[in-house]
Amino acid sequence: MRIALFITCFNDTMFPATGRAVVGLLERLGHTVEFPRTQACCGQMHYNTGYQAQTLSMVRGFAESFAGYEAVVTPSGSCAGMIREHHRSVARKYGDPALRDAVERVAPRVYELSELLVDVLGVTDLGSYFPHRVTYHPTCHSLRMLGVGDRPLSLLRAVRGIDLVELPDATSCCGFGGTFALKNADTSNAMLADKMRHVQSTGAELLTAGDNSCLMHIGGGLSRLRTGIGTLHLAEILASTESSAGSSRAPTPEGAPQ
Structure with missing residues (x-):
């Protein structure tokens, strides 16, 4: 299968290890992952802030960059939701017929990581090893827009050594919402608490x-x-193996106690 990685601007800028984990994980499963260098932002920040017409160039750029791939994987339910749902609406409202056709060909082939692994590649046991106590937060776009359901949990349950514990009120929003956290800081902080x-x-x-x-x-x-609780993307847990157990400890968030 010809798979392309859409890293997203957020991961590319701040969390490149997540992209490397996705590639390593898929290569371990025997797949070759390509990285189109013309890729850029999907336009979600602009779209959600009200600049929908201004996302047209980004929608066009995405359709051109990822044309011809059988699958496009991204380690972000948020960006996958933007592409699958909103790129179509932008193309229909502001684009020409050629762009609408291009988006209709590309958008359905974009998958959040757990969707690609479970639904397309048909695997849940990835030979992962991660001996830590972990809880999982289902993010809003992956849960409500993509409907990933228990796919991430099925992948985590197959990880050897993991102590997976249920998160109370897991489906509640964390309060981030991109620019929502900036424009509505008090509400965002209450949700975060x-x-x-x-x-x-x-x-x-x-x-x-x-x-x-x-x-x-x-x-x-x-x-x-200063809780001492770390955070780690699903891809990085799944990419961990017993041979890398010595380095599988999650990085401590900036400012947290060592």
């Missing part, structure tokens, strides 16, 4: 999710409280 309380109640060493944006928001709060 609830989420952090639930994370701490699990006794987990680590919180994982399919979006580094949410993990950064929650991890930042946990760091400021």
Whole structure:
């Protein structure tokens, strides 16, 4: 299968290890992953902030960069949702017929990581090993827009050595929401406080999710409280093996106690 990686601007800028984990994981399964160098932002920040017409060039660029691939994988339910759902609406409203056709060909082939692994490649046991107590936060776009359901949990349950604990009120939003956290800081912080309380109640060493944006928001709060709880993207847990157990310990969020 010809697979392309859409790293997203957020991961490319701040969490490149997640992209490397995705590639390493898929290569371990016998697949070759290509990285189109013309890729750029999917336009979600602009779209959600009201600049929908201005996303047209980004929609066009994405369709051109990823044309011809059988599957496009991204370690972000948020960006996958933007592409699958909103690129079509932008193309229909502001684009020409050629762009609409190009988006209709590409958008359905874009998958969040757990969707690609479980639904397309048909695997849940990836030979992963991660001997830590972990809890999982289902991010809003992956849960509500993509409907990933228990796919991430089925992958985590197959990880050897993991102590996977349920997160209370898991489906509640963490309060990030991109620019929402900036424009509505008080509301965002109240939602974050609830989420952090639930994370701490699990006794987990680590919180994982399919979006580094949410993990950064929650991890930042946990760091400021000096809880000692780390955050790590789902891809990085799944990429860990017994041979790398010595280095599988999650990085401590900035500002957290060592």
